[in-house]
Amino acid sequence: MSLWKRLLDLAGNAFHLAAPDVGPTDPCSPDPGDMEFAAAVVALAAKMARADGKSTLDEAAAFRAAFPISPDERPMFDKLFALAQETVHGYEGYARRIGKRYVAKPCLLEDVLDVLFAFAAADGAITDGELAYLNRVSDLFGFTETEFARLSAPYFPDRAPDPYTMLSVSIQASDEDIRRAWTRSVAENHPDKFIARGAPVEFIKAAHEKTAAINAAYEQIKSSRKQKGRPANTQESGRASSESSRSYQNAPAGS
Known part of the structure; x- marks a missing residue:
């Protein structure tokens, strides 16, 4: 098996290409056989480890966690990772190509950013250099500020x-x-959805964090409108709470 085929298989693990319940038309999957996508994701992750001028073992470990490999393949994979992270230069070309190719699949591009954020946060903090890198990648993907x-x-x-x-x-x-x-945002980001796809732990952790942030935003809006004399429709809100509590364990209580 060639190195590039390995990379494609590894990228498939992270982006649910091989999940049995996800077909080739899944809007959040890369095109089958897209080895350039796999290589670009590897390069973006590796180069981001240099975004703040240094690389840590924690970031490399997080990378391997999202792209699981067998012990006998690890030396070759680590060598590739180290080669890509020698310099941060060149990442814009990778990001631009991914963004252009998958402009119609923003959820896939969000998945890539989630992976990069998970790597950046692996050592406990996202540095200013890493945040600037992520912001630029986001821009090249076509996302607004x-x-x-x-x-x-x-x-x-x-x-x-x-x-x-x-x-x-x-x-x-x-x-x-x-x-x-x-409800749409919770459905799109709920951890159960990523668990069903066989997504790596970094994706599931990010999904928990996203769902919590979404729920907090909804509660904040409801509270603000109630204080301003514009209460949310209690009948609809109550129904939403009932529906969401059955489907999504992380939905806010009393919504």
Whole structure:
């Protein structure tokens, strides 16, 4: 098996190409056989480890956790990782190609950013250099600054974005539209969805953090509107809570 075929298989583990219940038309999967995608993801992750001018063993370990390999393949894989991370230069070309190729699959591009965020946070903190790197990759993927703020929020709970931004709704949105945005966001990011796909632990952890941030944003909007004399529709909110509690264990109580 060639090195590039190995990389494709490893990328498939992280992005559920081989999940039995996910077909080739899944909107969040890369195209079958896309070895350039696999190589680009490896390069982006490895180069990000140099974004702050240094690399740590924790980041390398997180990389291997998301791309599980057998013990006999580890030396070759570590060599590839080390080669890619010798310099941060060149990452923009990889990000630009992925963003252009999968412009119609933003959820896949979000998955890639989730992987990169998980690696950056592996040593306990995301540095300014790493954040700038991630912001630039996000830009090359075609995401706006507002969207990047939403995507990065789970990793910076002390500076979460506006709750309306977190739910991707306007401040003028109706209570019902906000409720729908909340349930949709929880459904898209719930950990159970990633567990079913066989996603690596980094994805599942990120899903928990995202779901918590989404729920917190929804509760904040409801509380704010109630204080301003614009209470959420209690009948709809109660129904949403009942529906979500059956389907999503992480949905906020009393919603």
